[in-house]
Amino acid sequence: MKLESFWTDTAPRFAGASDAPLPRKASVVVVGGGFTGLAAARALAMAGTDVVLVEAGRVAGEASGRNGGQCNNGLAGDLGGLAAKIGMDAARALYHAFDEGVDRVEAIVRDEQIQCDFVRNGKLKLADKPEHGEKLGKTAEMLAREVEPNLRLIDKADLHREIGSDQFHGGIVFPRSASLHMGRFAAGLAEAAVRHGAVLHEQAGVTAITKIPGGRHRIETAKGPIEADAVLLATGASMKGPFGWMRRRIVPIGSFIVATQPLRPGQVARLMPGRRNCSTTRNVGNYFRLTADDRLIFGGRARFALSSPRSDLKSGKVLEAGMARIFPELADFPIDYTWGGIVDMTADRMPRAGERDGIFYSTGYSGHGTQMSVLMGERMARVIAGDAAANPWANLKWPAIPGHFGTPWFLPLVGAYYRYQDWRR
Numbered sequence: 001m002k003l004e005s006f007w008t009d010t011a012p013r014f015a016g017a018s019d020a021p022l023p024r025k026a027s028v029v030v031v032g033g034g035f036t037g038l039a040a041a042r043a044l045a046m047a048g049t050d051v052v053l054v055e056a057g058r059v060a061g062e063a064s065g066r067n068g069g070q071c072n073n074g075l076a077g078d079l080g081g082l083a084a085k086i087g088m089d090a091a092r093a094l095y096h097a098f099d100e101g102v103d104r105v106e107a108i109v110r111d112e113q114i115q116c117d118f119v120r121n122g123k124l125k126l127a128d129k130p131e132h133g134e135k136l137g138k139t140a141e142m143l144a145r146e147v148e149p150n151l152r153l154i155d156k157a158d159l160h161r162e163i164g165s166d167q168f169h170g171g172i173v174f175p176r177s178a179s180l181h182m183g184r185f186a187a188g189l190a191e192a193a194v195r196h197g198a199v200l201h202e203q204a205g206v207t208a209i210t211k212i213p214g215g216r217h218r219i220e221t222a223k224g225p226i227e228a229d230a231v232l233l234a235t236g237a238s239m240k241g242p243f244g245w246m247r248r249r250i251v252p253i254g255s256f257i258v259a260t261q262p263l264r265p266g267q268v269a270r271l272m273p274g275r276r277n278c279s280t281t282r283n284v285g286n287y288f289r290l291t292a293d294d295r296l297i298f299g300g301r302a303r304f305a306l307s308s309p310r311s312d313l314k315s316g317k318v319l320e321a322g323m324a325r326i327f328p329e330l331a332d333f334p335i336d337y338t339w340g341g342i343v344d345m346t347a348d349r350m351p352r353a354g355e356r357d358g359i360f361y362s363t364g365y366s367g368h369g370t371q372m373s374v375l376m377g378e379r380m381a382r383v384i385a386g387d388a389a390a391n392p393w394a395n396l397k398w399p400a401i402p403g404h405f406g407t408p409w410f411l412p413l414v415g416a417y418y419r420y421q422d423w424r425r
């Protein structure tokens with residue numbers, strides 16, 4: 001069993017990073033080579049902007065290359081709650097931004113001819129408890145009326161056509177959602193950015209950013225300094241370096257995944273006949289899907305801890321037990337991969353993007369990041385070019401989380417709170 005991401009282990013390693021010295025200046029420096037940074041670098045280069053991307057480790061080495069492989073539409077939070085705060089029209093627009101995110105991923109895959117198994121297989125939200133089934137019914141009614149006319153509510157009795165498990169109490173299918181091989185998409189996106197003229201540097205972690213005369217910025221990196229007219233921070237939750245302001249606003253939640261060996265003949269038809277992107281309704285729930293070669297990728301929060309090889313192993317055992325509860329015939333089924341990563345969560349599970357002190361940022365996708373990071377990379381390229389209205393999240397305030405000074409000491413408390421909520425309802 002390998003302690004690394006199935007996606008990065010089974011994709012060609014991106015080989016287009018520059019080994020030349022860092023240029024002295026660029027119009028835009030993008031910090032971070034996950035999907036946000038890569039999509040921004042590609043879009044900026046396509047618009048003719050001189051752009052340099054600096055990545056602390058390897059391209060897509062963090063969340064973008066370590067996630068659950070789901071590219072779902074739909075908000076991470078709930079539409080009704082959001083509408084109560086900002087009005088239904090504005091909430092609808094933010095909901096549809098996720099639809100557009102999935103469309104943008106599909107368009108890039110097509111335009112750049114990236115072989116990454118992109119397929120619109122649909123998301124299946126599964127009710128963990130009878131009460132959750134009732135609540136899903138109400139949610140489905142509102143979503144169908146306001147934003148998602150093609151969704152399908154599925155009763156417990158009909159669920160076996162989608163999933164071979166007796167654990168659930170109904171579900172909703174969101175047909176627009178998609179899945180893809182994240183490692184191959186990341187490598188293809190990075191190669192496309194370079195083809196269009198972006199310069200990508202790996203092992204070039206940023207350690208300081210200072211203002212210099214003329215409203216410009218000096219960025220210190222592990223490969224030396226570079227000056228830029230504009231900087232985009234696309235550092236996700238793994239942000240290392242001088243980003244205390246953002247760190248105090250992000251809850252870095254560990255999420256963990258196991259990938260089985262390919263299922264045996266007959267098991268796919270028995271266990272996952274719908275081949276959907278599944279997720280469950282509990283706060284400490286699970287998400288799972290099949291790969292193109294019929295492995296089950298099974299993830300969840302498992303433990304409220306950050307990712308490390310030891311932590312990933314412990315979490316993998318919790319996940320194996322969860323997988324066996326849902327699919328008893330997979331108890332003791334061989335596991336080929338176990339890994340973990342850090343999710344860029346905000347307190348209200350809505351993304352945040354904007355500009356502060358002349359530095360642009362986009363983050364906080366709260367587990368719904370594959371489509372939103374790609375959309376926001378492209379949108380922030382437009383914002384940097386002067387089109388402020390391109391940022392759909394511009395009007396959301398972003399206060400610091402009380403008591404959060406950068407180190408998430410409170411994660412065990414958050415975990416205990418969520419587990420209590422799951423036990424109660």
Ligand SMILES: Cc1cc2nc3c(=O)[nH]c(=O)nc-3n(C[C@H](O)[C@H](O)[C@H](O)COP(=O)(O)OP(=O)(O)OC[C@H]3O[C@@H](n4cnc5c(N)ncnc54)[C@H](O)[C@@H]3O)c2cc1C
Nearest residue numbers: 032034035036056064067068070206236240241341369370
């Ligand atoms: C385990 C897990 C499962 C997930 N599952 C899903 C899913 O199924 N579907 C979904 O939609 N979303 C999922 N997500 C969320 C999604 O993967 C992320 O929201 C998205 O990839 C974020 O992209 P990003 O480019 O903003 O950040 P990242 O991919 O984290 O990239 C940020 C990059 O910035 C670099 N960096 C940090 N600091 C510096 C610095 N100082 N200098 C230079 N570079 C720096 C990092 O090394 C990193 O490569 C999951 C996340 C995790 C961790």
